[in-house]
Amino acid sequence: MTYADNTLPVRARRQAGLNFAVGGVFAIVFAVAGATSAFAHSFLVDATPSSKEHVATPPKTIKLRFGGGVEPPYSKITIETADGKVLGEGNTGVPGKPRELTANAPELAPGKYIVRYRVLSSDGHIVEGNYEFTVDAK
Template identity: 35%
Template sequence: MRLSGRLHHDPDAAGQAGGLREPRGLGARRLALMAARWAILTGALVLAVAGSAPAHSLLLESSPGAGSVVTASPPELSLRFNNRIEKKLSTIRLRDEHGAARPATVRVADGSADWLTATVDVLPAGAWRVEWRVLSTDGHVVSGSFSFRVAP
């Protein structure tokens, strides 16, 4: 038996397809389901973007301060961030004006969870660059640097 080439083009096409096709366009129920899916996906995307943006750590203050001139070598470097950080996985590096590294030992157990502190040896006069790298509690690694000068 041969079917006509007009299958699914007749006015009774729904009957030819066993009642599985709707003869004209999408049904109201299907449109409502598609609209609901889009609303859920859009809402999830907005929440994901809004929830993650403020979680990254930002340096709020430091001692010595960025761009400051101190008259004596600081015994420690202290950095305060806008949220909690994972101290065990965070670092502070200190470099002189020629780029040579100087020891800076992070004190993991000290202070509140938004402060990172490192002890340093006595620093001679000159320009110093503090390079920091912290792991935010949201899992993102954030880094930055600032300079200060020792001028007795």
């Protein structure tokens, strides 16, 4: 047996071992990341008005419900025009509903609006996002 003949299987075995180790690490990382996002972050799960909704009557209040508790003092909902002009903001909690946050809306003429939120969830993570809704013309 020559030297060259002998190295190939050794290298292949090392390669296989390395692939297995890397695969194992990725599996653990994905498991941890999955568990964190499923049980910890307070992602937005419901909103009034909802994303892409067309409403006939301008809303008096924007209400957001998250998948986990949020901390109103460190959270904020902003209502903006489609081109980003801030019309109002708020961070009112709802008694007995630690996953909800509301903001009073100003008088909204027919048009498209953006709701932007940045909340501190109870697990200490900041969650932010935005969506738009439309007040239809009468």
